[in-house]
Amino acid sequence: MWDYSEKVKEHFFNPRNAGALDSPNGVGDVGSIKCGDALRLMLKVDPESETILDASFQTFGCGSAIASSSALTEIIKGKTLDEALKVSNQDIADWLDGLPPEKMHCSVMGREALQAAIANYRGEEWKDDHEEGALICKCFAIDAVLIEDVVRANDLTSVEQVANYTKAGGGCASCHEGIEEILAKVAKEHCTAPTAATRATPAAVPAAAAAAPRLTSFQRMRKIEETIEAIRPMLQRDHGDIEIVEIDGKNIYVNLKGACVGCMMEAATLNGVQTKLVEALGEFVRLLPASQMAKA
Amino acid sequence: MAPIYLDNNATTACDPAVVAAMLPFFTEQFGNPSSMHSFGNKVGFAIKEARAKVQALLGAEHDSEIIFTSCGTESDSTAILSALKAQPERNQIITTAVEHPAVLTLCDYLEKEGYVVTRLGVDKRGRLDMDEYRAALGPRTAIVSAMWANNESGTIFPVEAMAEMAHAAGAQFHTDAVQAVGKLPIDLKKTKIDLLSLSGHKLHAPKGVGVLYLRRGARFRPLLRGGHQERGRRAGTENAASIVGLGVAAEQAMTHMAFENTEVKRLRDRLEAGILAQVPRAFPTGDVTNRLPNTSNIAFEFVEGEAILLLLNKAGIAASSGSACTSGSLEPSHVMRAMGIPYTAAHGTTRFSLSRYNTEAEMNRVIAAVPPVIAQLRKISPYWGDKGPAENPEADFAPQYA
Numbered sequence: 233m234w235d236y237s238e239k240v241k242e243h244f245f246n247p248r249n250a251g252a253l254d255s256p257n258g259v260g261d262v263g264s265i266k267c268g269d270a271l272r273l274m275l276k277v278d279p280e281s282e283t284i285l286d287a288s289f290q291t292f293g294c295g296s297a298i299a300s301s302s303a304l305t306e307i308i309k310g311k312t313l314d315e316a317l318k319v320s321n322q323d324i325a326d327w328l329d330g331l332p333p334e335k336m337h338c339s340v341m342g343r344e345a346l347q348a349a350i351a352n353y354r355g356e357e358w359k360d361d362h363e364e365g366a367l368i369c370k371c372f373a374i375d376a377v378l379i380e381d382v383v384r385a386n387d388l389t390s391v392e393q394v395a396n397y398t399k400a401g402g403g404c405a406s407c408h409e410g411i412e413e414i415l416a417k418v419a420k421e422h423c424t425a426p427t428a429a430t431r432a433t434p435a436a437v438p439a440a441a442a443a444a445p446r447l448t449s450f451q452r453m454r455k456i457e458e459t460i461e462a463i464r465p466m467l468q469r470d471h472g473d474i475e476i477v478e479i480d481g482k483n484i485y486v487n488l489k490g491a492c493v494g495c496m497m498e499a500a501t502l503n504g505v506q507t508k509l510v511e512a513l514g515e516f517v518r519l520l521p522a523s524q525m526a527k528a
Numbered sequence: 529m530a531p532i533y534l535d536n537n538a539t540t541a542c543d544p545a546v547v548a549a550m551l552p553f554f555t556e557q558f559g560n561p562s563s564m565h566s567f568g569n570k571v572g573f574a575i576k577e578a579r580a581k582v583q584a585l586l587g588a589e590h591d592s593e594i595i596f597t598s599c600g601t602e603s604d605s606t607a608i609l610s611a612l613k614a615q616p617e618r619n620q621i622i623t624t625a626v627e628h629p630a631v632l633t634l635c636d637y638l639e640k641e642g643y644v645v646t647r648l649g650v651d652k653r654g655r656l657d658m659d660e661y662r663a664a665l666g667p668r669t670a671i672v673s674a675m676w677a678n679n680e681s682g683t684i685f686p687v688e689a690m691a692e693m694a695h696a697a698g699a700q701f702h703t704d705a706v707q708a709v710g711k712l713p714i715d716l717k718k719t720k721i722d723l724l725s726l727s728g729h730k731l732h733a734p735k736g737v738g739v740l741y742l743r744r745g746a747r748f749r750p751l752l753r754g755g756h757q758e759r760g761r762r763a764g765t766e767n768a769a770s771i772v773g774l775g776v777a778a779e780q781a782m783t784h785m786a787f788e789n790t791e792v793k794r795l796r797d798r799l800e801a802g803i804l805a806q807v808p809r810a811f812p813t814g815d816v817t818n819r820l821p822n823t824s825n826i827a828f829e830f831v832e833g834e835a836i837l838l839l840l841n842k843a844g845i846a847a848s849s850g851s852a853c854t855s856g857s858l859e860p861s862h863v864m865r866a867m868g869i870p871y872t873a874a875h876g877t878t879r880f881s882l883s884r885y886n887t888e889a890e891m892n893r894v895i896a897a898v899p900p901v902i903a904q905l906r907k908i909s910p911y912w913g914d915k916g917p918a919e920n921p922e923a924d925f926a927p928q929y930a
Contacts, residue, residue, distance in 0.1 A: 244838060250908040265911060268832055268860060268875040272910040290910035292875075294834035298908065 236295060237329035243299035248306050250298075253288040260348030260358070263341055269293040271301055273345040275308075277353050282313045289345075296328075296335040303327050304342040313350050319343065333373035337364060368410045371403025376414060383418045391415070419497050423470055452513065453479060459512045460486070463505055467492055474505065477522040484509065485522045531844040532890045536730075537679050537707060537823060537881035538848055543732040543780050546773040550734070553769035561766055562757065571768050578775025585778040586724065586741055587715030595740045595758045596771050600706040600727030601630040603740040604673070606751040606762070607702040607723040608634055611671035612643065614747035618670035618699070620644040624656060624685070625866040630725075631673050631704055632862070644668070652868050653815040654683035662693060669699040676708035676724075680850050680863040680879060681814025682823030684712070691720040700746060706730050706738075710781035711788050711820050722746040728770060732883070733777035737770035784884050792882050793821035795891050799880060800824040802895035807902050809917070813869060813877060822882040825850075827864075827873035830912045831905040836878050839901040845894055850877045872911070 236244075256274035263270035270293065276286040287309050289301040303324050308316045321339035325331045331339060351358035365377030382388065382397050391411050395402035401411045447455060460476055467473050472492030478485040492501060506519035533541070553574070559567030561575055576591075583591045597603045608621065608631070623635055625647045632647075639645045646664045648656055656674075665672070672694040677684045691701035702723040708714065710731035716724065724741035728734060742748055742761065754763030804810055809829040828836065833849030840847055850861025859865065860874035869877070880894070906912040 241838075244835070245842065247908060261910070265830075265875070266871040268871075270910055290908055292830065292909045292911055293832050295838045297832075298835060 234332050234335065239329045240296055240299040240331065243302040243328065244295040247298055247302040249288040249302065251288055252290065253286060258349045258353030260345040260352055262344045262348055265292060269297050269341055271341050271345045273349045275349050275353060277313065284308050284311055284316060296331055296338040297341065299328060300324055300338040300342045304346060308346065316346060317350060319346065333370050334367055336373045369400035369403065369407045372399040374398050374400035379411060379414050380418060383414060389415060416497065423497050455512055456484060456509060459509050463508060478525060482516065483518050483520055485520050485525050487522045529844055531846060532894060533846050534880040534882060534894065535846045535848050536883040537879065539729045539735065540732045540883055541885065542734055543777055545780060546733055546776045549776045550769040550773040553772055561768060574772050575766055575768060578771045581775040581778040582739055585709065585782055587717055588741055589717040590744055592759065593742055593744055595742055595762050596766060597738040597740050597762055598736060599738040600704065600725050603725030603738045604630040604704055605634055606740055607725065608671055608673055609751055610749045611700045613749040615670045618668050620646060620666065620668045620670060622646045622648065622664050622669055622672045624648045624650065624674050626650055626654060626678055626863045627675055628679055628704055650866050654678060654681050654867050655815055656685060661690065665693060665697040665699065669697055671700045671702055673702040673704065676703045676705035677712065677820050678814065678863060679707050680861060681825045682819035683814040684818050687721065688719045695720045707820060711822060713785060716741060728774040728777060731777050731781050733774040734770050737767050737774050787884055789821045792884055795886055795888065796822055796824050796882050799891045799894060800826065803898050806899040813864065813867060823879065825877055825879045827869060828876040828878060828902050829873045830909050830917060831876040831902055833876055833878060835905050836876065836901060839904065840897065843897045845897055848879045
């Protein structure tokens with residue numbers, strides 16, 4: 233059950249100004265049945281004073297969508313169009329004594345319907361410029377699209393930075409996994425290093441190894457070095473680098489350097505390089521960070 | 529007037545006999561069943577008895593095939609992760625698009641980890657295509673996980689036949705049966721099902737206890753390692769009181785199985801027919817000829833589910849909806865979308881799920897209460913005029929579910 237305020241409940245159970253308005257001169261339609269939220273706002277505007285004489289709504293949606301619609305009509309009645317345009321979605325939410333973070337979009341829909349209805353009255357075209365993603369941070373009601381845009385625009389690489397720029401993740405911290413996923417997704421887009429998205433198919437490697445000719449230790453070492461050298465320019469392009477520290481049988485230890493250190497894609501990079509090495513050598517090898525040498 | 533509870537697929541009331549049986553285990557019977565002394569010993573015997581009752585309800589061949597867990601989700605996770613760990617040479621999971629999040633969210637996560645996940649689709653009545661399933665099975669299939677009955681629509685999957693097919697491909701078969709256990713007769717020893725999840729609170733036992741059935745001989749790797757409880761397959765001190773409660777609930781479920789499939793079914797049918805006779809543009813979802821006896825999921829076109837629930841709640845009726853209207857995820861239930869229910873109807877799906885405690889008088893009250901609720905919301909819906917849909921919002925929309 234949502235934690236709705238008494239005022240939200242009151243406006244849901246007894247919505248004000250619900251139903252079609254007789255000959256409105258400004259109509260705003262927003263939302264769609266596909267999204268589960270749709271609102272038609274109808275206005276009767278006095279052409280002389282541009283005052284909203286009457287307002288009504290028809291809403292398809294949840295409890296808070298209906299309550300927000302009802303609140304909106306009550307707020308704007310008697311206001312001039314310019315005054316009405318100053319009403320923000322937060323004003324609608326505040327008027328209702330608050331909305332749960334998951335439901336703030338209901339107030340946004342109200343604000344958009346108002347803009348659309350006024351544009352319709354003035355004979356202008358109104359465009360929905362607002363794209364909404366899945367809700368990530370419930371403490372501050374920040375969605376995935378906003379976080380992704382900010383991460384991309386500012387080259388953010390850590391959860392802490394995201395919290396500083398958007399507030400997302402700055403509260404209870406339970407959304408950090410979701411924020412890290414967005415960071416990894418964006419990092420992957422402009423990371424040119426080889427990465428392995430899927431687990432290597434288990435049986436494929438031994439089969440290839442059986443077919444490959446045996447290399448001498450020296451040839452094998454050279455092969456590993458050549459393979460890594462070929463990959464280095466790709467990492468250097470992203471201000472990163474890689475160096476071989478030790479080759480111990482099946483285990484090859486490396487250091488990631490520069491921008492690769494602490495990058496969200498570190499594990500994927502190691503995986504990708506490992507795949508290249510397995511292909512080049514025709515045998516299964518493990519690529520490990522040098523920090524694991526002591527443990528082995 | 530007393531409120532009417534029609535949300536038994538979400539959770540059920542504890543049977544009074546269950547509560548009575550549990551109470552001593554909070555007071556004088558507090559011992560740890562692993563202890564040598566008599567305090568522990570008695571509790572150990574009580575758990576043994578409960579295990580036998582669950583074994584009987586499931587028709588399991590051995591009582592050691594019953595592993596007590598904390599919930600259905602734990603059982604699901606244990607089953608799927610075990611199959612992957614125990615068979616490293618196999619990396620594919622086959623499941624269905626309409627599973628509970630306990631399975632689907634885990635599969636999404638495992639997919640990111642590199643496993644191959646195949647999600648079988650369903651037709652407009654929620655039925656699987658057995659040819660698609662057969663084609664998906666292969667030498668790399670580690671486990672098939674398909675629910676016995678769907679929590680939203682009640683549609684029953686042919687899990688026994690699916691288990692045979694999985695075995696033929698050398699894969700393990702798991703079924704999330706939390707909705708089916710206690711409502712459908714189950715006899716596991718006659719099937720090829722390797723793993724089955726059940727949840728206590730869906731059959732009048734308390735929350736916080738579940739079972740994983742594990743066929744003897746099926747390869748297994750525990751999720752929780754530690755003490756020797758549950759023969760080392762699920763470490764952690766037993767939730768003795770709840771396990772005892774689940775035992776009684778299992779026994780009660782056996783006793784009421786016939787009632788569930790005659791009387792509860794009759795009330796469900798009466799409720800559904802009563803609502804559909806009065807509300808235009810509404811239809812039942814799922815496979816109505818092959819579903820749980822207690823479940824009716826009705827799609828009301830051009831209204832939104834949460835609004836329906838709030839008004840029903842005000843009228844003293846508790847039901848549930850597949851619609852989850854939250855920011856950015858305004859998608860209706862994944863089950864309704866998988867069945868291809870049009871958006872105009874999917875947002876207004878409402879589930880009524882009965883139990884053996886519901887009465888004829890309650891059904892009459894609900895039949896009377898629902899039509900004005902729908903009418904009230906349609907009146908303020910922009911998609912509804914005086915006589916019906918204002919215009920055809922989805923031109924290609926022609927419901928064929930009647």
